[in-house]
Amino acid sequence: MRLSREIVDHVAMLARLGLSEEERERMREQLSSILEHVSRIQELDTEAIPPTAQVITLQNIWREDEVRPSLPVEAVLANAPESDDGFFRVHAVLEQS
């Protein structure tokens, strides 16, 4: 199988990856050959097999809903490219009406 250019463009947008023209073409080649390899699992009959999401028997972990100390806001925001008054600054996503 060979991925179409449209699929590569679509997936890159879903993943929010800005890729150059050259990268898209290389990605098309490499992903096609990887997908060809991984597609071998299709030959197995798994009709009656349940999926495994993780391997240990996990149950919901509950705790009391109590206020506990969290990381200091300043220490967290020290990593932010832009912050303002205790918040992360983000480019506006809604237009003003």
Added chain:
Amino acid sequence: MASELIRLSAGEARRLLDRREISAVELLDAHLAQIERVEPHIHAFITLTPEIARRQAEAADARIARGEGTLLTGIPIALKDNLCTVDAPTTAGSRILEGFRSPYDATVVARLRAQDAVFVGKANTDEFAMGSSTENSAYGPTRNPWDLERVPGGSSGGSAAAVAVGEAMLALGSDTGGSIRQPAGFCGIVGLKPTYGRVSRYGLIAFASSLDQIGPFGRTVEDVALLLQVIAGHDPADSTSVDLPVPDYRAALTGDIRGLRIGIPAEYRVPGMDPAVEEVIEEALRTLQELGAELVPVSLPHTEYALATYYIIAPSEASANLARYDGVKYGLSLPGETLLERYLRTRGEGFGPEVKRRIMLGTYALSAGYYDAYYVKAQKVRTLIKRDFDQAFERVDVIAAPTSPTVAFRLGERTADPLQMYLSDVFTIPANMAGLPAIAVPCGFAHGLPVSLQFMGRPFDEPTLLRVAHAYEQATPWHTMWPALAAQV
């Protein structure tokens, strides 16, 4: 004197420290001197932290003087750079985390700190632990101490090389598909991937959350047991860590494996397997027999699908985990006219080629129209792989296999073909898929390079793995051998 100190095992150093025959500062100085000599050749570290280490070594000496030393007090340790530390940068080998300073310590780091262990630096890794050679690090590759033209393996290649060449006594790494065991094998040391849930992953930069596990490197099995002892156990901050008692791992090192049933899977002979490696493995199996173990043929029929299953599940989980690198909260942020443009530029330029490849692969496998055919299908095959092991472990105590089909390959040899690179993990991936503990132990040389034997065990049966690896180690000379580079410079 310096070269003698770096040749100690952590267990030996512990005894000498407690008897006050050596000090933690002396021990650190010997390692810093070795780092100065060999690091320009090896590049095992992204960040060296000698000042932090010195303060820790002084605190360790004071603690030992009070008679309060614990297992790892004063022991020089390297930390893989995907483990968060408050007092040094954490990059995960990626440009997108350049300048990031974690506001908290990973739980494993905090546990070591509480013992006054000594952190010599943050070890090199493939970007976000995605790779088998450390060539995917944005900070340049690490080189194999046995042959500088070859890779140390990966992704924890920096951790493995540092321990192999005496820059650190112990190291922590992480293993998602073999990233502890394969580099331990390529560098001729011991590496253990604990059972999924045995060690807290709080503060480990996530790659594939149903597979990732933190584990120890050492030059001896006892050293690996020591480090596991300190990092294992439940942590309320990681809901996937299991609340089971932690056994005394060193008590398992009895040297006695008479009557132990070792499964030999027929499926672990693959095309591309180096005959010289196979010969060394055969010889190791004969040694186990001579020690009184019984070799039992077993079948793991879905082994041939493990690699394919892994390369659907791991990238899928990675594509979700790596969505957090958005140029808003931390790390690299490149400007754009809109928020979308900022995302595209920051992620497009901040991630390296392999990380982008896996994000694309995972996003594709999870996208509408492909989800059932790839992701759900892979999860079903994962069930089959796990069942293979469940059935085999009804008949045997451990399973033995090569760690890798070849010895360390040359730098650049596999970078052009991602699939060739992936194949070096063909023997290590199944244990991750089934969540099992597995240990890699040196078992000889082929082409002058280390060969490694892997044991896989039942969930939470690290004691049996350590017992068999230790018995084998003590019956063979491999753990006493050093790369020439460690001494010659």
